[in-house]
Amino acid sequence: MPELPEAETIVRGIRSAVSGRRIEDVEVLHRDVLVVAPTRLRKGLAGRRIAGAERRAKNILLEMDDGSVVWINLGMTGSVLALPRPPRTSPARARYGPVATHPAVVFLLGDGTDLVFDDSRRFGTIRHLDAPTSEARSRTFGPEPLTDEFTPAGLWDGLRVSRAPVRSWLLDQRKLAGVGNIYANEALFMARIHPARRACTVRRHEADALHHTLRSVLSDAVRAEGTTIRDYRNAQGGEGKYGRELKVYGQEGSPCIRCSSIVQRVVFGDRSAFLCPTCQPRRAVARRTQNIGLT
Missing domain, CATH: 3.20.190.10 (MutM-like, N-terminal)
Known part of the structure; x- marks a missing residue:
């Protein structure tokens, strides 16, 4: 989509x-x-x-x-x-x-x-x-994630009062405009947050990391002219090139690029989620050990 x-x-x-x-x-x-x-x-x-x-x-x-x-x-x-x-x-x-x-x-x-x-x-x-x-x-849409109206504090304020799974919260266009399943999965992986965790369990430092990874993933995808899974074409009929950069979305069965654990696909909320079970544990990770990089 x-x-x-x-x-x-x-x-x-x-x-x-x-x-x-x-x-x-x-x-x-x-x-x-x-x-x-x-x-x-x-x-x-x-x-x-x-x-x-x-x-x-x-x-x-x-x-x-x-x-x-x-x-x-x-x-x-x-x-x-x-x-x-x-x-x-x-x-x-x-x-x-x-x-x-x-x-x-x-x-x-x-x-x-x-x-x-x-x-x-x-x-x-x-x-x-x-x-x-x-x-x-x-006005029915939430803030645009690539503008200054999307802030770490604003993201944290929204997450901490919601009991919805964090992936579902990100997909709610009333909360955040334009994020869909591909880039929500990628940003959550980069931030080391399990997609099924309740949004209210996300700690402030994790929300800061998620803010950073959302903006980074979306910016990189715009530069690559999007992702063509099957149907999407740009305005001249060309394919998006971000598909070759995907870390977890559609990568089930492949080794995680960070830890070599096997990427899993799980279904909740009628949609597939993709994650690394090692890098994205169901429980929060202490701040002193969290690293949003690929190593």
């Missing part, structure tokens, strides 16, 4: 291609991804100019010249690609070649670019919101 790094990579990839461009029309190929009537979407966007592209949590935001905002949630398998407009004579699934084989909605821009929302499983969504509604929706 695309997370913060994947959404950020897409936004950076489309920003120059869409900013200042006028939307000529909107082609809806699969209306089930729309949280708005197709006719209303087309009427509201045709002739409008895109003022800019931003990200909020795992969402891609197209800011329009009238203050309204198109919210694109990538769901499980979504991508947004800026591609040269091909002839409309070929079937939709073959139109863009191998980079976009499941186009759901296409924004036709005035310069001949197609902004394609491609989603094979169609769990993603598109909303068109006026400015007040968009701002209200944005």
Whole structure:
């Protein structure tokens, strides 16, 4: 599932291609991804100019010249690609070649670019919101972990009052914006925290370590243009390169890179968690022995 790094990579990839461009029309190929009537979407966007592209949590935001905002949630398998407009004579699934084989909605821009929302499983969504509604929706998300609003003290304050598993707390978008299962598992491994531990058992020094590893893992993943497990593509159709850096996610049965214990996969909260049973004990580790490095 695309997370913060994947959404950020897409936004950076489309920003120059869409900013200042006028939307000529909107082609809806699969209306089930729309949280708005197709006719209303087309009427509201045709002739409008895109003022800019931003990200909020795992969402891609197209800011329009009238203050309204198109919210694109990538769901499980979504991508947004800026591609040269091909002839409309070929079937939709073959139109863009191998980079976009499941186009759901296409924004036709005035310069001949197609902004394609491609989603094979169609769990993603598109909303068109006026400015007040968009701002209200944005406020439902927690702090952005790569900004100054995300602090060690703020993380600690949130964790210590929750009895939820710490991995579940990290995935709650109301608590922290944009973190998903891949990067939560990686950050918890780097911080030596078991994902099933109750959040309230995390000590202050562990919260400080987790703050550091979250920012480090997410920053590195953004630089690598995200992680392609199966479906994710960047705005030009390329794969993310962070998959080769994964320490525990999807690595069950492999030796831990720190201690050579076997990485395990466990399921709770209807999702797989990946961990090293030696580096991430179920009980807190004393501060004097904790080391968040790889040695």
